[in-house]
Amino acid sequence: MSRPGRGALRMVVGSVAALLAVALIVALRMPEVAAWQWYLRAGKPGMADFEPRLDGALRWADDYFVVEELGDGAWAIGEPRYGQCNFSYLIAGSERALLFDTGPGVRDIGPIVGSLTKLPVLALPSHLHFDHVGNLARFADVALPDLPALRAQARGGRIRLTRYQHLGFIEGGIPVEFAVTRWLAPGSSIELGGRTLRLLSMPGHTADSVVLEDQGANRLFAGDFIYPSQIYAFLPGADLDAYAASAQRLAARLGPATVVYGAHGCDQAPTVAVPRLARTDVQDLARALTVAAASSGPIGAGLYPRRLPVNGRMILYAKYPWMVR
Numbered sequence: 443m444s445r446p447g448r449g450a451l452r453m454v455v456g457s458v459a460a461l462l463a464v465a466l467i468v469a470l471r472m473p474e475v476a477a478w479q480w481y482l483r484a485g486k487p488g489m490a491d492f493e494p495r496l497d498g499a500l501r502w503a504d505d506y507f508v509v510e511e512l513g514d515g516a517w518a519i520g521e522p523r524y525g526q527c528n529f530s531y532l533i534a535g536s537e538r539a540l541l542f543d544t545g546p547g548v549r550d551i552g553p554i555v556g557s558l559t560k561l562p563v564l565a566l567p568s569h570l571h572f573d574h575v576g577n578l579a580r581f582a583d584v585a586l587p588d589l590p591a592l593r594a595q596a597r598g599g600r601i602r603l604t605r606y607q608h609l610g611f612i613e614g615g616i617p618v619e620f621a622v623t624r625w626l627a628p629g630s631s632i633e634l635g636g637r638t639l640r641l642l643s644m645p646g647h648t649a650d651s652v653v654l655e656d657q658g659a660n661r662l663f664a665g666d667f668i669y670p671s672q673i674y675a676f677l678p679g680a681d682l683d684a685y686a687a688s689a690q691r692l693a694a695r696l697g698p699a700t701v702v703y704g705a706h707g708c709d710q711a712p713t714v715a716v717p718r719l720a721r722t723d724v725q726d727l728a729r730a731l732t733v734a735a736a737s738s739g740p741i742g743a744g745l746y747p748r749r750l751p752v753n754g755r756m757i758l759y760a761k762y763p764w765m766v767r
């Protein structure tokens with residue numbers, strides 16, 4: 443081989459080696475991200491490919507949103523045409539209303555909310571994944587839990603989510619930015635007028651996950667902490683130890699008659715129902731998470747994510763212990 447030929451070969455080999463080194467560094471730094479992206483190759487969420495059949499008291503509000511009146515001034519607002527079938531919850535007192543989660547933002551949820559209540563609305567996300575924060579920028583009054591990491595991220599009353607906080611890149615979306623008008627301390631009460639909600643910090647699915655307790659109505663609004671089908675404890679930022687501790691804490695404080703409302707509701711697709719669970723489901727999840735967190739090796743079965751049955755309605759999806767930093 444001539445000298446110029448050898449030089450070109452060395453350059454190609456060097457470039458490939460450099461690329462491999464960069465890929466290795468990225469994979470080692472964020473193995474959970476790399477593994478999750480590998481898992482997603484099987485199919486990205488997007489719009490649902492079935493015609494929804496509404497169960498119970500669910501009704502179409504337009505051609506996209508479904509609504510169920512839960513009684514006691516609360517409504518479930520679902521998006522069954524969206525692949526992840528998000529459910530947000532509107533809870534009204536006599537003076538104001540709170541919207542817990544706002545959906546992926548495929549459609550503006552504002553007109554539906556406005557058709558259900560004329561009260562001023564405070565929007566609060568259960569956590570910051572893209573399918574819950576998509577409409578936050580459309581609301582004038584937005585609350586976040588007062589957690590040090592979120593406070594540090596805010597600039598001039600606004601917060602711009604990071605790529606791995608938002609995760610919207612899996613659907614081609616970019617992290618959203620929105621104004622924060624209220625910082626609510628974990629454990630604090632939210633007064634709506636004749637109705638008091640309690641904000642509980644429940645890290646696990648994400649570090650900033652919160653749930654809302656409405657003790658007067660025996661309800662818990664749980665976001666992605668618990669809902670029927672796959673419980674995601676494997677996404678970037680998820681923490682099994684924290685999740686297990688949160689689930690134990692939550693199971694211990696719920697009354698036996700508490701109805702638990704989750705954020706995703708198409709586990710029986712094409713039948714769509716408001717995702718309701720009971721205290722026993724929270725107890726079952728706490729048990730499964732405790733077993734998973736205590737395990738020194740990989741839990742459950744499957745290549746990735748590892749799958750551990752919780753009960754007849756839920757499967758825990760977890761990452762490998764070595765992926766957690």
Ligand SMILES: [Zn+2]
Nearest residue numbers: 569571647666
């Ligand atoms: Zn989530």
